[in-house]
Amino acid sequence: MSPESPSGSATVPLNRPMITISIMLATLIQTLDSTIANVALPHMQGSLSASQDEITWVLTSYIVAAAIATPLTGWLSDRLSVKRLLALSIAGFTVASALCGLSETLPQIVGSRLLQGIFGASLVPLSQSILLDINPREKQGQAMAVWGMGVMVGPVLGPTLGGWLTDSYNWRWVFFINVPIGAFALFGVLTFLPARPTRHDAKFDLFGFATLSLAIGALQAMLDRGEQLDWFGSHEIVIEALAAAISFAFFLAHTATAGKTSFFRYELLKDRNFATGIFFIFVIGAVMYATRALLPPMLQNLMNYPVATTGLVTAPSGAGTMVAMLLAGRLLKRLDARLILLAGFLISAFALWQMMHYTIVLAESDIVWPGVVQGFGLGLVFVPLSTLTFSTLTPALRADGTATYSLMRNIGSSIGISIVQTLMTRGTQIAHADLAANVNPFNPAMQPMLANGSHYDIAVLNQSITQQASMIAYLNDFKLMFVATLLVIPLVLLIRPARKVDGETLAHAVMD
Structure with a gap:
């Protein structure tokens, strides 16, 4: 494939492998940074002399800045061109990462995280748009598998990598690790990615x-x-x-x-596949990130798992996702993408059903295997969903579409995490009250303890009740996600199958 150069006077080879590696490295550092700093917060808090409330702005500032800047991707890509915007985003994100690692005060690191969020907002949607553009239609499933691995595996591996870097070195390396990766990604983009013409008539x-x-x-x-x-x-x-x-x-x-x-391209919502797809990715974001938010505190607080062990037993879900995405990319050539999507949702629901039956005493394998199954199911969902969502969308709308797609995933994750954490806190209080109601002088099992008058026994009993109440609340959250996953399955019927077009057409879309 040899798309024309921007001038039209010469041709340059389209080096898909190097373009893919470069943009996926940029995507990986952006998605890693959404979770990699979580485990380092206690270390940052002491180093920066911040309170518990203040240190959370290290996370919040990044999330809010990225959410606000994401919708700008489409307009900026028209004005600057995709290549220039991507290079600027990678360079800005890399410099902001270095500034985070060098920060000595809380305002410095919060400001640096704001810059990280602003510059990193375009990386995920641009990488998806570019991969769709440089690959012919018959290879888009595999391209979305590669992209999906960076998007979904990054947040899963973030806490594990962040914990290792913090324990082995210090919290600053959570940010410094981005610098060499970002520099390599920037070199690859500047060297191998062809330039698109800009649209100076695009109004803001x-x-x-x-x-x-x-x-x-x-x-x-x-x-x-x-x-x-x-x-x-x-x-x-x-x-x-x-x-x-x-x-x-x-x-x-x-x-x-x-x-x-x-500012918003309302033509996007006229496309049935795209409208249905962004609703699906909203639900996936809520379920995937909510599960990731529930498991670590459950393992550490209720079952006394060390941080390192928690990372080890939750990380294999990322392996399940990677395997499923590679498999889904190949299956898309042979099967209807909607069938793969249905299988993925059913497998994810089965994993959540397994989590609904957790108990206060769990072996490590009891945590690993449901996580692997859920990761596998989500991997099967993510690839065909990304392919089907954009299969009927014109290349002119692709930059705006990928930005909206990423934004809906991020908002879904924020809403999902907030809902399950709120329900978990309140559910624990309700379950504790229900269980504690049985601790009274009229309960024959309690009479010897109450007659003894030992405050230690009462304290131990209260701790046990609190553990059981928390476990009940966690199980109710898993049940909620299980039901939500089942309820969205019928919407698969609204998605049209990918239309059959000449596979070479989209390979030249990078020059459109």
Whole structure:
């Protein structure tokens, strides 16, 4: 394949392997950074003299900045070209990572994380768009498998890698590790990725961007801090909720009346596959990240697993995802993608059903295998879903579509994590009250302990009740995710199969 150069006077070979390696390295460091800093927070807290409440802004600032900047991807790629935007994003993310590692105060690292989020926001949607563009249709399934591994395995391996770097060196290496990887990715993009022509006539809808950004930022802040501040019992959460609702209402009204000058390309929602696909990825984001958020505290707090062991027993789910994605990329050539999607959802539901039957005493294999099964199921879902979602979308809408796709996955993960953590906290309180109601003088099993009057026995009993109550709350969360997974399966019927077109057409789309 030899697409024309931007000038049209010469041709350059399209080095797909090197382009793929370069953009996937950039995607990997961006997705890793969404979770890699989690386990290092206690070490940062002491080093930066921050309170428990303040140190969480190291995570929140990155998430909020990335969410706000993601919708800009489509417009910026038109104005700067995909190659320039990608190179700028990688360079900015790498420099911001170095600044994070060099930070000596809390404001410095929060500011650096904001920069990381802003520059990193475009990396995932751009990488997906480029892989779709440089591969013919018959190879797009395999391309989405490679892309999906970077997107889904990164957050899974983040805590494990972050824990190892923090224990072996110090928390600063959680960020310094991005510098050599980012430098290599930048070199590859500048060397091998052909340039697209820019669109200088692309107008910027400031009002649409401002209202959408305010809505997303307020929603993310509310979700991140809601559990900590007791949700609507806090004036801050009420203000953030009102700001998100009002801003989003203005954004919808503006989008409906602004026509083609709107910041959001409403043509995207006219595509049935894309509209259904972004709903699916919203649910996948909620279920996948919520499970990842539940398992580590459950293992460490209830079962006294060390941090290193927790990472080891949860990491194999990433291996299941990788195997499934490689398999799905090949199966797409032979089977209807909707059948693979259905199989993936059923396997994921089965894994959650297994998690619903956890007990307070678990062997390591009891944690590993359901995780591998769930990872395998999600891998089978992710590849055909990405392929089907964009199979009927025109190349002109692809940059905006991939940005919206990534944004919905991130919002789904934030909402999913907030819901399960809130239900877990409240469920623990309710279950504790129900179990403790049996501790009374009228219970024959309790009479010897109460007659003895030992405060130690009562304290031990209360600790046991708290453990059991927490376990009940975790199981209820797994049950909720199990039901949610089953409920979205019928929506597979809304997706059209990929249309059959000349496979060479999209190989030249990088020059469109």
